Amino acid sequence: MESSAPGKVILCGEHSVVYGYPAMAAPVMGVRCRAWVEAAASGSGLSLVAVDLGERLALRAAPPDQPLAALARLVLAHLGCEEPDAVLTVHSDLPIAGGLGSGAAVSVAAARALAGFLGVTLSPAALSALAYEVEKLHHGTPSGIDNTVIAWERPVYFVKGQPPEVLAIPAPLRLLIADSGIGAVTREAVAAVRQRREAHPAYYEARFAQIGALVSAARAAWEQQDLPTLGQLLDANQALLAEIGVSTPRLEALITAARQAGALGAKLTGSGMGGNIIALVTAEGMPAVADALRVAGAVHVWQTITE
Incomplete structure (x- = not known):
């Protein structure tokens, strides 16, 4: 079996x-x-x-x-x-x-x-x-x-x-996933954020609320097939993740490379502090962004289409 x-x-x-x-x-x-x-x-x-x-x-x-x-x-x-x-x-x-x-x-x-x-x-x-x-x-x-x-x-x-x-899919999402080559231990990242949140509750709750509102806006953008706006919201999510301390210079370098090569938006995915980034791309722009990520040092680059 x-x-x-x-x-x-x-x-x-x-x-x-x-x-x-x-x-x-x-x-x-x-x-x-x-x-x-x-x-x-x-x-x-x-x-x-x-x-x-x-x-x-x-x-x-x-x-x-x-x-x-x-x-x-x-x-x-x-x-x-x-x-x-x-x-x-x-x-x-x-x-x-x-x-x-x-x-x-x-x-x-x-x-x-x-x-x-x-x-x-x-x-x-x-x-x-x-x-x-x-x-x-x-x-x-x-x-x-x-x-x-x-x-x-x-x-x-x-x-x-x-x-x-379970979401209906109004428009396909083309994503590139780039591996930074640095392991990300979710347990450690979640515990570190929790510890900082306990020390600075107002700061973290404000950013969590912003992320929550952003998720709702991202869902609406996807449902309306507005992929440029969805990309901008992914970028905004990344900025907030950086503010709560889970991005790294390595991840930021890959994200910047993707954006400069034409990605609609890019961010870390998962717990951060290593691991992978995702880049939202068009069919036409996918090859150039993939090449840019490899040049920027991505260990692996995968593509996936959610449709």
């Missing part, structure tokens, strides 16, 4: 989404995690193989905080099934600690594959809920947006604690 799950980018609303403000995110369909399950010898139990990490371990011997093992246990408990004699293998094209939802993609792909092996098709809501529990191991206090957009594989408008709203 084989399954896969996409990556994700947050279009706008990072960090403020943790505190109840809206965010928009979209799947990255061309960069995926794959998981497959194969039967094993009777009595062998479930083995877990993480190809990209070079790890293989038995579920029965895995510690509680090992993410893939935690996910497998959650799936088995959810289904009311005994541990099968099988091998669950995961392999991902998504960079680890890049802000593209690699952890949630592994969880969703693995949950879907393991459940399928056991004869059950899990709903997007169930996949999202299971992956969210594992996101807590990765990120401490996650917003829930990664598991939501990856499980549904559709753009979503998300407010923590509310059912996600």
Whole structure:
């Protein structure tokens, strides 16, 4: 039984989404995690193989905080099934600690594959809920947006604690994603912002509120097929993310390169402090912006079209 799950980018609303403000995110369909399950010898139990990490371990011997093992246990408990004699293998094209939802993609792909092996098709809501529990191991206090957009594989408008709203797509979004080559640890970035917010609540609440209003405006611009305005709002979101301390000179250099090459807008995506940036581009302008990002030092440049 084989399954896969996409990556994700947050279009706008990072960090403020943790505190109840809206965010928009979209799947990255061309960069995926794959998981497959194969039967094993009777009595062998479930083995877990993480190809990209070079790890293989038995579920029965895995510690509680090992993410893939935690996910497998959650799936088995959810289904009311005994541990099968099988091998669950995961392999991902998504960079680890890049802000593209690699952890949630592994969880969703693995949950879907393991459940399928056991004869059950899990709903997007169930996949999202299971992956969210594992996101807590990765990120401490996650917003829930990664598991939501990856499980549904559709753009979503998300407010923590509310059912996600799957968005109709009035106009395709062409995005370039550029990897800075610097790892981004979401747990650390979220904790750092929380610590600064506790020290300066008025400063941070004002900026979170601004980001929340900007997300609503960005949704309206997309619905009206006004991509130039959407690009300007992505730029404004980036300015606010810089003000709360999660941008870096490396990210800013890539963002500047994209804008100067003709991107409609550009910003970091995910927790920041490393990871990736996104650039909103036209079909005609995509090649020039991609070239500029490579010249500026992007380790990888991917393209995705949300349509």
